[in-house]
Amino acid sequence: MRKTVATLWVISALLCPGAALAGRDQRVLKAIDLFDRAEFTRAKDLLATLVDAPGLSEEDRLQSRIYLAASYYGLGDRASAKAQFLALVRRYPRVELDPGLFLPEVVDLFHQARIEVAKEASATQVQPDQPIQSQPPVVSTPPPPVTPAAPPSTRPGSATPAARGLTVATFLPFGAGQFARGDATAGHFFLWSEVGTLALAAGAKIHFQSLKRDPGGPWDFAHPAYVENVAYATTVQNVFAVSLIASGVIAVVGIGEAALRAGGPEPAAVKLSMGSGAGAVSVWVEPSLAGIAVRF
Numbered sequence: 001m002r003k004t005v006a007t008l009w010v011i012s013a014l015l016c017p018g019a020a021l022a023g024r025d026q027r028v029l030k031a032i033d034l035f036d037r038a039e040f041t042r043a044k045d046l047l048a049t050l051v052d053a054p055g056l057s058e059e060d061r062l063q064s065r066i067y068l069a070a071s072y073y074g075l076g077d078r079a080s081a082k083a084q085f086l087a088l089v090r091r092y093p094r095v096e097l098d099p100g101l102f103l104p105e106v107v108d109l110f111h112q113a114r115i116e117v118a119k120e121a122s123a124t125q126v127q128p129d130q131p132i133q134s135q136p137p138v139v140s141t142p143p144p145p146v147t148p149a150a151p152p153s154t155r156p157g158s159a160t161p162a163a164r165g166l167t168v169a170t171f172l173p174f175g176a177g178q179f180a181r182g183d184a185t186a187g188h189f190f191l192w193s194e195v196g197t198l199a200l201a202a203g204a205k206i207h208f209q210s211l212k213r214d215p216g217g218p219w220d221f222a223h224p225a226y227v228e229n230v231a232y233a234t235t236v237q238n239v240f241a242v243s244l245i246a247s248g249v250i251a252v253v254g255i256g257e258a259a260l261r262a263g264g265p266e267p268a269a270v271k272l273s274m275g276s277g278a279g280a281v282s283v284w285v286e287p288s289l290a291g292i293a294v295r296f
Helices: 002-014 017-021 026-036 040-048 058-074 078-091 104-124 161-167 176-180 184-211 230-260
Strands: 270-274 281-288 291-295
Touching: 026 040, 026 058, 040 058, 058 078, 058 104, 078 104, 176 184, 176 230, 184 230
Parallel strands: none
Antiparallel strands: 270 281, 281 291
């Protein structure tokens, strides 16, 4: 009796939104933090070691299974996410997902798993009022194949999560597409590369303006630029132009890399152009054995 009461108390506490977020084990808290920062790969790797870890409380074990399923979904692995939800519902039949913490698509997948588990339970029930000796022999037959549920219909103009990531974050500079898919390392690389080259270009522009002498003067664009050392001023202008072009190229490469890895069918190549006419620069980003290849 005490065991039953304790189990119901734990499950009731887990149904509260506050308790669902407050795992007592620091490893669970760290995994949830990684999930909240969209680092789904790292969250999945850590949670996979926690769902069956000895010594973990029932509350932390439940939270680990929920966030492991959500991490799989964030990585695009719908089958693994559903498998985790099936295991979750079989062990905790009364658990619920907070729609304020997870995407509607994740909550829908959880409800599909709950329906399948309910069908399994109803198929194995035996009617108590029927005498056992009058029952015909039970022949074990394989269950019929389960047809995957059709994805929810979308209204005209709406898009799936993968399409939203491809049209919004993928085509933004400064590593936005990399951060959106959970690759923080690549996101930081493109972010600081673009910021660094833009900062160098801005510094060169400011320094060149400080080199101007009368009658023009700094930031005076109404008169020709007069400088004391023409060769040095030309070098500063070249640094400005090269840094600005490098920043644009890095942004184009980052957008192309994000488009190739955004999910769905992988395109043969992505072409991005800067400028027009004779001065236009075209950059091709395409898959290769090493990851991606960039050619001009």
